[in-house]
Amino acid sequence: MKTAFDTSVFPISADCNAVLKALQPIFQEQGMTETVHNWEDHGYLATYIKKNGSFANLRIHPHGLVLVDLQSYNDHIKGREEVDQLLNKVEERMKELFHGNIKRVKRLPAILRGGVIDRYWPTADGRLVEYDIDEVVYDEDSPFQNIKILHSKQFGNILILSGDVNLAESDLAYTKAIMGSGKEDYTGKEVLILGGGDGGILYEIVKLKPKMVTMVEIDQMVIDGCKKYMRKTCGDVLDNLKGECYQVLIEDCIPVLKRYAKEGRMFDYVINDLTAVPISTSPEEDSTWEFLRLILDLSMKVLKQDGKYFTQGNCINLTDALTLYEEQLSRLYCPVEFSKETVCVPSYMELWVFYTIWKKQTDI
């Protein structure tokens, strides 16, 4: 299933009718049936229909913009060649008509729609990006979310949770950043990981000889998928839920945190790999911020006085969400300080902000 999509932009200063007359034969030569709509004030839309189910839209705007869209169900390569030939003709004809005086011609790659493989996973800031996905490796609904693992030629397998790109096998930069960018000594330390079902953080920390790492992941199916298909990220660490210096609890982290707080259990590091900062900043999202604050408050309760809390924030472009997150930090039960770092995570296609948070040291 293929949808060819292409644009040609010709800022011009001529009447729309002349453009229509010049371009009509190109489509008619293809054996396409024409339907023309004339808005008078808004130019023309000509629709060209082919017997094989393809069609084209030619939209001519009166101020000098011409858009051509083609949609077809053809075989991939053949369709692309056909599209190129047709658009070459459109371009030539327009150059003839305006004696080469055309400001811009732009063609966009075809968008592939409706196939088994979906290559379009928009960024957190809402931009359209196409991934080089060539295989659906895993696609299941758990009680909590949709879990996809898709194969990218360059990034390896990518974990996508409910439509959000979480982590690819290429993304050691993410794991390093959320562990403190190599500036921490985990040897002999007590570590708590919230979420982290892909196993990346656990795998990297276990290498550093910690005393004990506890990981609390709610979704067993994420672990099942990742231990099979994200082995470059998690190694063999998810093969057992218990190792020499780690344990994985399949639980909601809130009751676990409450239990630890009650027991007075303390950690050197708490790493929150749960969720991105909510993107929406509308009032009805207040409960999400409250949830975030609850996690932060409980985490601070189980964090040693000189401990550190690491978390991912959001993409650098969502400045309002980042500011709101930082405002939450001033509303915790104890005073905290924070620093942030911007990191390029290969599969994200956007720069990402990570936070380090620690308890403010008062009168020592």
Added chain:
Amino acid sequence: MKTAFDTSVFPISADCNAVLKALQPIFQEQGMTETVHNWEDHGYLATYIKKNGSFANLRIHPHGLVLVDLQSYNDHIKGREEVDQLLNKVEERMKELFHGNIKRVKRLPAILRGGVIDRYWPTADGRLVEYDIDEVVYDEDSPFQNIKILHSKQFGNILILSGDVNLAESDLAYTKAIMGSGKEDYTGKEVLILGGGDGGILYEIVKLKPKMVTMVEIDQMVIDGCKKYMRKTCGDVLDNLKGECYQVLIEDCIPVLKRYAKEGRMFDYVINDLTAVPISTSPEEDSTWEFLRLILDLSMKVLKQDGKYFTQGNCINLTDALTLYEEQLSRLYCPVEFSKETVCVPSYMELWVFYTIWKKQTDI
């Protein structure tokens, strides 16, 4: 100028006519005029035209795929809301019709076409990616190429030469990689840079106290644009074409290399920042490979026996082009060896391969 573009995919198993009948009222309620084409074998295309110049295509495929495309000339935000409302209705109606039994619904971000700012700069491997461009900073044609510097909210200013994303202010990773990834000692060394008009390599090497850096850039206008708008990349190094330990020659590098070779001038490092490996691997491109080999041969002639040659290769997905490049290396006048490294350059949206090449050391 805005073109809203959106998709809804509903793999279904019902006759197309039922789908058309269910969705028609949604568009008609909008005061849109309908034109329906029935292919018999290939389903329906319904075109809906609004008085304000917008239109919609509803394409119903017989095997159960429904595509909705909307194109409008509206104000940005208003247009997006309208599109969302309409697509919500389409989705609801489809869920009613099939009792919630719909395999996938996918909406894509709107594509903005024909405006002053062009946000779409496809990757080297041909994928559609949208950048967060918000300003055209510089746009000029030199005798050699089109030079654009566009501002990205997250990457800073981006240099785009004839449509290819060259370097953004965020891309120190590129400059570091093409300088040998921090493993080289440039102190007191003789360095030759081919191309490099953005000044990034020159700026970074000059900091490392080389004996002399010679940069040969053909296009004065690239330097003019970058010294003004890419200062995070080049600092003040392009303000003068001559410094204490560097000189910039505005020349074609081929005659310069020939002159140096004739004079017996030798360098510790040659850094080729000229052009990517040709993407096309078709026979008519043979001259491009010959050009690449000429540059390589001449560079080896001016490279000391223990010197190193650095260059960027191509995106990691263009494996054929990378292989062809490596084949050229075995066809030089002297035997060479090489290593390669894959690097994530933030603004590229794809992983990039860099080469280190050196003269094979014989019988020592």
